[in-house]
Structure formats: structure tokens, C-alpha cells
Amino acid sequence: MTLALALVMPALVLPWGAAAATRRLASLLPPREACAALTAAAVLLTGGTVAALIGLFHVPFLASLEQIPLARAAAEWPATVPAAAAAGAVLALQTVRAARRWYAHRSVLARAWASTGDAVSDGDLLVVPDGDPHAFALPAWRGRAGRVVVTTGMLRILGPAERAVLLGHERAHLRGRHHLLSLTADIAAAVHPALRSLRPALDFHLERWADESAATAVGNRRLAATAIARAALAASTAERQPETRGPLLAVGTGPVPQRVEALLRPVPVRPRSHRTRAAVVALAAAVSAAALSGLALAYGLHEYVELAARALHAG
Known part of the structure; x- marks a missing residue:
């Protein structure tokens, strides 16, 4: 059973390195x-x-399939029951x-939709009469299509041009279903x-994805950078802050200075140099190997139990 634990531990440790590699990728x-x-x-x-x-x-269940009673498995492999209990x-x-996390996600959506009861609808735009400057993408909810929510403040x-950037930014969140990606990472x-x-x-x-979509829509990266900076600064100084963590992605989310700086540079493209491409491939391979190790080690654990059971029966 010591070997069995050694088979499983890498799958629980490797995500630490894989997460760092993914961020670098x-x-x-x-x-x-x-x-x-x-x-x-x-x-x-x-x-x-x-x-x-x-x-x-x-593991105890696998041992029972090999006709080894739980008491005998625990006697032969003392770590079997404690390890299985800990895993459970x-x-x-x-x-x-x-x-x-899923319930919190749904609760935020429900409260956000409820807060738009007095909003004025204009296509996919909901204008809320509120002096505090806020804007966010409101995903679909119970048959209602997603909307861009903007306050009058x-x-x-x-x-007008900066509003086009803001609306393009939030619409990109809705088109890309970014709230689902965010929920996936949260879970x-x-x-x-x-x-x-x-x-x-x-x-x-x-x-950054939404920023680039907005910049493409208006055809002016400097205008997009200026609009994002102004909207984010205004939202950050508002007295009341909406709950934007989770399904609601707002224009002021994330490190705004880095986002603005990126908009002032050329459009980002896929790696072109051989060195960078090699780094991307190596990082992707490392992350994939770490991710698939759990499945491989789980299968190896099954094979180990079968071999150990045969040895126990032969003894």
C-alpha cells in the first residue's frame, strides 16, 4: 500500500507546478x-x-473484487482504510x-437581474438610473437573454466614442460566454x-480579450485604452460597488494599468519565433502530462491492487 500511495501522490502534487506553467504559457x-x-x-x-x-x-472496493475481505486487506495493508477514508x-x-461556488454563482446572477427592475431597455442594453458609474455584462438567466448593464452615472x-468602446467590451464578454469560463476556474x-x-x-x-474586441470594433486602440482607463477609474471611485466576482465581469476587473498598456501596443499575435513556439509547446506538453497523470496513476493503482491480491492469494 505504500507503493499505492506513492502512485497517487504525484497526481496531487503536480498541479502546483502545472498551474505555474499554465500561467507562463x-x-x-x-x-x-x-x-x-x-x-x-x-x-x-x-x-x-x-x-x-x-x-x-x-482501493478497499478493488480488494473486495479480488475476494479479499476488508479485515484481511487492512491487516495486510494497514494504510488501506485510513488512506481510502481520507480520500473519501x-x-x-x-x-x-x-x-x-455554483450556488454563489447563481445567487449573484439572481440578485443582479433583480437589481435591473427599473432599468430602461434599449436592445441588448439596460440603462439603470443610478448616479454611481458602473457597467458590467449580465449573462442570460431563466430564459432572458444576456444584457449589457450600464448606469446613467x-x-x-x-x-459617445468612449461609450462605444465600453459597450463593445461588455458585449464581447456576452458573446464569448466568459462567465462560464470564469465559473470553470472558480470550481x-x-x-x-x-x-x-x-x-x-x-x-x-x-x-484583455474583451479589450481587444472593443478596440477592433472601434478601430482605434488609443481611443479604446483611454475609454477603458476612464471607465475603470470612474467605477473604482464609486461609493457603492456591485458584486462583480463570478458571473458578472465588469470593465474595472483585473489590473487596469497593464490592460491599458497592452492596448497602447500593437495587436497581440501568436508566437512567431522558433524559440517562443518551442517554449509554448514545451509548456503545453508539461501541463497536459501533469493533468493526465491522475488518470494514468489511477489506472496504475488498479493494476497494483490486482498484482498485490494475486501475490496475497499465492502466499
Whole structure:
């Protein structure tokens, strides 16, 4: 059973290094591809972690399939029951934490939609009569299509061209279903603590994706940078701050100075140099290997139990 634990532990440790590699990989890619890499890594690493824990939790069950009573398995492999119990407890905790994140996500959406009851509708735009400057993308909810929510206070601060940037930014969030990507990273963080660092990285690249979409829509990167900076600064100085963590992505999310600086540079493109491409491939391979290790080690644990059972029967 010591060998069995040694098989599982790498799957639980590797996500720490894989998360760091994923953040580095995302920094080398354009925003859209960076978001895809971060979300895929969150899903794969979560799956690998859960697979390893399920494999460890099922060791007593696997032993019973080999016609080894639990009492004898515990006598021969003293760590069997404690390790399986620990894995079961962790899985239960992960389930509760993930369910709470999902419930919080839905609760924020419900409250956000309820707060737009007195809003004036104009196509996909909801204008809320509120002096505080705020704007965010409100995802679809119970048959209602997603909307861009903007307060009258924000509209007063921005000029017509800057409003076009702001609306383009929030519409990009809705088109790309960015709230689902954010929710995926949030649930992954509930499964493994190493994956918590992917959430702020994903939030940043989601905002960068929306920034680039807005800049493309208006055809002026400097105008887009100015509008994003003004809107974010205005929102940050408002007296009342909306709950934007989770499904609501606002223009002021993430490190705004870095976002503005990126808009003042040329349009980001995929890596072209051989050295950068090699780094991207190497990082992607490392993250994939770490993510798939959980599945491979869970299978190896199953094979180990079968071999150990045969040896026990032969003895």
C-alpha cells in the first residue's frame, strides 16, 4: 500500500507546478488563446486530481473484487482504510465546496437581474438610473437573454466614442460566454488549492480579450485604452460597488494599468519565433502530462491492487 500511495501522490502534487506553467504559457499567447489554455488546464488538472482521489478511495472496493475481505486487506495493508477514508473525506469536501461556488454563482446572477427592475431597455442594453458609474455584462438567466448593464452615472462620464468602446467590451464578454469560463476556474479552485492562482490570471486575460474586441470594433486602440482607463477609474471611485466576482465581469476587473498598456501596443499575435513556439509547446506538453497523470496513476493503482491480491492469494 505504500507503493499505492506513492502512485497517487504525484497526481496531487503536480498541479502546483502545472498551474505555474499554465500561467507562463498564457502570458505567451494572445488573450483568446490564453483563456482557452487556462480553462483547459483547470478542467484537466481538476479531472486528474479527482481521478487520483477516486482511485485511492476505491482501493478497499478493488480488494473486495479480488475476494479479499476488508479485515484481511487492512491487516495486510494497514494504510488501506485510513488512506481510502481520507480520500473519501477530501472528495466530499471538494463536492461541497464546488456546489457552494455554483450556488454563489447563481445567487449573484439572481440578485443582479433583480437589481435591473427599473432599468430602461434599449436592445441588448439596460440603462439603470443610478448616479454611481458602473457597467458590467449580465449573462442570460431563466430564459432572458444576456444584457449589457450600464448606469446613467457611467454614461454621463463617457463621450459617445468612449461609450462605444465600453459597450463593445461588455458585449464581447456576452458573446464569448466568459462567465462560464470564469465559473470553470472558480470550481477548479474549489477542488485543488494549486488551481486558485488560475482564477486571477483568467480574469485578466478575459478582460484583455474583451479589450481587444472593443478596440477592433472601434478601430482605434488609443481611443479604446483611454475609454477603458476612464471607465475603470470612474467605477473604482464609486461609493457603492456591485458584486462583480463570478458571473458578472465588469470593465474595472483585473489590473487596469497593464490592460491599458497592452492596448497602447500593437495587436497581440501568436508566437512567431522558433524559440517562443518551442517554449509554448514545451509548456503545453508539461501541463497536459501533469493533468493526465491522475488518470494514468489511477489506472496504475488498479493494476497494483490486482498484482498485490494475486501475490496475497499465492502466499
